[in-house]
Amino acid sequence: MKKAIVLGATGGTGEAVVSELLRRNIEVIAFGRSKNKLQNLISKYNNTNLSYALGDIFNYQSIENASVDVDIIFQCANVPYQEMEEKLPIIGNNVMKVADKLSKKIVIVDGIYVYGHQSAIGDENHPKLPHTKKGKIRLQFENLIFDSNKWKKAKPLIVRLPDYFGPSSQNSYLQPTINGVLNDKNTIFIGNLKTPREYIYLPDAAKMIVNIAEKDDAYGENWNIPGGNPISGKEIIHLARKITKYKKAIIPLNKTMIFLMGIFNPFMREITEMMYITKDGFILNNQKYKDRVGPIIKTDFEQALKETLSHNGKNKV
Template identity: 45%
Template structure:
């Protein structure tokens, strides 16, 4: 029985929701991130949470945080510009720590390694054929995990939105809505794509993590279907009464910003996801566990906006 776990990247969007989900099940959680002040703000009043500020690139920090834990949840991320050099080192540190403490490893992953989908829903048996630098790095890290002697499961998610999910493209739109300023949407507003509400994703990944048979495999965790930017804006207006304009951020605009900002140069490469979205097939999860946790976009956006207003 799982008694104590470690969540890496606990101050991020998915990490925060994973901590909350675990706590709701009475599991002791060590919430790990770099910024102690933010951790205290998020979890300081939680009876079963211990906050640990540390650096994932320092093995001794990980070692100390992983004392007596049964499972390590890896939901930490680093800026795109550091992926090539640092992501394999980061994963190596986490794998070494899991092996040393005989802990299982649960990895939050994105959809980049799948590459272009050709319009079909992708399942876990779909050949991963990344065509971007970042997709190739994610696939390299996945191979790294499989070569290590640690029981691990990898969960692939579409783009996140939800409470405390600040580093996301939908958050970019919602920030100005909450401030009642003109806002923007990244990508063609007429194209439908998939998002997942972080508390749903957290519930699904925790469900998997508590089953021994889920390890040694990859899992797709889809959202509640696809939605266009136009539908998102319409839903936001319905929830909030927001009246301001929402402009479109195009690939060329991001490419132009990339002339001055290296991080934006890296974003351009992933823009294909706004033009030909990758949509996940969740049948494998449903066969093992049942229905994938699914909050409607309207309710998810309502909860997210309420959280943002409360935590300005």
Template identity: 40%
Template sequence: MKKAIVLGASGGMGYSLVNELTGRGIEVVAFARNEAKLQSLFASNPFVRIQPGDVLDREVVYMASADVDTVFHSVSISYEQWNEKLPRIMRNVMDVAKGRKLVVVDNVYAYGRQDGKRVSEETEKNPHTKKGKLRLALEQELKASEIPYIIAHFPDFYGPHAGNTILHHTLKSVLLNKKSGYVGSLDIPREFIFTPDGAKALVELAMNESAYGQNWNIPGERLVTGNELVDMIRSLTGYDKKVSSVTKRMIRLAGLFNPFMREFLELSYLYEHPFQLDGRKYEREIGALPRTPYEEGLRQTLAFQAAEVN
């Protein structure tokens, strides 16, 4: 890989991907809609060319990708826009990726309800939600193409500049010294991944020719309860206010007034009956997965968010 484009470069995973790639001496086109944010994140990085644009505009993406060999698709949009925009985005990305390699950052929705199982790449995908069915349909469309692809499944993100994530909103209230909330039960173990770990694992895959044409699971450090995370946050910050569980009923009520929360409701199964991604295939074929301990990942995330709040 000599030069890559990262679509969605200003998001949590996109930001970490740009840093991981340029840290290896790879030139990167950082593509996202907000030019000011791209400038604030990457203006001092000599390996980055900043390219503002909307991934829905195929010609803009095509021109930005003219001299790259690998396309990283880490674009994220709000749930209420998925039906209208997600297929268009994926098809634009696939058009641009013809003659190149395509690396897709994906979630776990296509697996459907797994009720506490450890889920491998061979686990049958049987989505029961609209979002899961759409993700699976787009995955199948990509697999039917001739594009060399990697599809990487990740659990929930947290990390530097990983806004609009569950833990981001919890930590934001902590930094503002307000009462905070945590989506789901504080007692149920779940999985999160520190975005720099996810980016490192994904770039390792992208550098490996044999990784293409496959799905890969990239898990977090381990399963962790909300109570464990809150204890770590208190230890790191001295925060002493209450952290409450945000229940399914509360999400449903919020959905009466908020389109995002209305769409988010169908994903509540992931917080009631979570499952764990199995990373043994990666460790067998690629090497050890990066696993930053939650306490250190939270320390770094809090430091980044504190800078943004201030």
């Protein structure tokens, strides 16, 4: 791979992928619709391998125009929960139409909602039995991506991430907690504090995503991007206090509390049905990655949290 385009480059996952591609001296086109955000990204990295293309993920032609000369398309753009049903199929059709017309490899970054309730540590063949609206929408999205009757020349793969955090993270379940710690205010933790859950540090995820993307035999498949050892909310809060000396209250939010908040907040309203993830603690099996790609990349959680807080809080840590 010599040149790539990252759709949704100014988002949390998108920026992590941009950073990793630049680290490997790969030419990158950052694609997005906010000129200010794209220019800030260019200034931040100050790298001659990085350029940007202004466009809209909902405008097929703008994606095609920007993707003509690239080797791989990285689809990292996403939509808010409350807009998923309407807009996710449009994104899928647009990016796959471009990849098919231009005969491109395309890496789709997705989550774990397609699996539904956990019955075991889930490998890539774990039954996809979503019981939520968003899980069913995501399964339809996967079927669209891998529709060989519709797409003849595109070469897609899907990478699946658990909940994440990191310097570029913006909309993860853990983000409200991190923001509260950094702002030294009382804050929340989404889910109970006892269940060990899997989190992935975005720079680690980006490394594994690009490693998979560079393998020709990886396409046409689902790939888990596993996190580190499961960790409870109680342990995360302990580490955050240790790193920052934060002393304010952190209130765990259960499903009922989030439902009540959703009366006034559409984002919280849509999170309600996904709260099973915070209770069950779905874990991704990492064997396929280890067998076909290499060792799992795993930054120590405390170090990763420290880097996240240091970056976002600048001199606060």
